[in-house]
Amino acid sequence: MARTKEFDPDAALQKAMELFWERGYEATSMSDLVEHLGIGRASLYATFGGKRELYLKAYERYLENGVDFVGLLSQPGPVLPAIRRLVELYLEESTDPATAPRGCLVVNTAVEVAPHDPVVARRVEQNWDFVETALTSALTRAKAQGELPAGKDPRALARLLLTVLQGMRVIGKSSDNPARLRDAAEQALRVLE
């Protein structure tokens, strides 16, 4: 017994996520969002709450649509080719002029928002944990399958890869030198041999 929503909340959240992704938290105003989402101001507040809550929901939406680590790394068979594909995926997104400037929303959030918002900081750290865990279990499996030398430490290697991936995203945001990140990615992969 109510009026139906005129807009699709899912599509609106997607657009909000893209705007936050491109411009950052502080530089994106509620008026910008109202304009780009094509919905009324009050509808925005009624559906998503204030700016901070909307950002948190946009952040989660980003994670849902992001790189599928588990799907990529948990496939049966050899592990290292999957890790190579993962690194190359990050490399492409970090060097392509169309996608590099926006970087990764998690990195952007870690840098701009997390230091001033404990809730956000926890979410970001959970993501680091998640990626690290996915890489660790993949490398552990690789070691069991003989793809990784016996002396290597899967968790330590996962932590190096995690750090390199985020570093690539940062440098890609302000550099149009693909060779730089290509070399870094290649050297990072060579650690696994």
Next chain:
Amino acid sequence: MARTKEFDPDAALQKAMELFWERGYEATSMSDLVEHLGIGRASLYATFGGKRELYLKAYERYLENGVDFVGLLSQPGPVLPAIRRLVELYLEESTDPATAPRGCLVVNTAVEVAPHDPVVARRVEQNWDFVETALTSALTRAKAQGELPAGKDPRALARLLLTVLQGMRVIGKSSDNPARLRDAAEQALRVLE
């Protein structure tokens, strides 16, 4: 034949840099700056120009007082220990709860400001070039001195280190797990052996 300034512009710029470093560009208002610098609004504008110009000057001030790559890496004698010290310095600053949340102003700038300001982007990229060059020449010297295996590529290794260092700064901003970055740093250094 004129009045002298009542405040020390150098000290004021230092304080402005610290405020931008801690809060970011957008989240720091001119009123915040006036308050923390202890000088009048008009003096701020007359001395440093507008907000953007002040930020650019603060950025340069940060670079002047930052890690002395050349001084660290150009000392005569073995190179690898110096590189190890450099990585450990980054590790400490990225894991110490007192310094980790503010991260590195260059990284913060690369993420928040560079994508929307070509001038800033150029400055940031110049910094990546500078660090990469310093590391490359150091590793080249290490190779000549037999510290680095003959098969290694100094520039590619420098690019990996550059990426790892920036990645550490990002993860350190939102993680209080020192072991994570310690492992990453250790594995990165192991690449040189």
Next chain:
DNA sequence: CTCTTTTTGGAACGAACTGTCAATTTCGCT
């Protein structure tokens, strides 16, 4: 001491900010 130049604190500017509210519209249901 006077003139000139600069600094200074604070008021004031228009614009933009986040968030709210009453009025209106549209649906489901009796």
Next chain:
DNA sequence: AGCGAAATTGACAGTTCGTTCCAAAAAGAG
């Protein structure tokens, strides 16, 4: 058909933003 509940609309507060302006004060040069 008409009633109640939810959603839209547009305007509206109350701040805060970056920036400018101005009168008063201060300090070196003659």
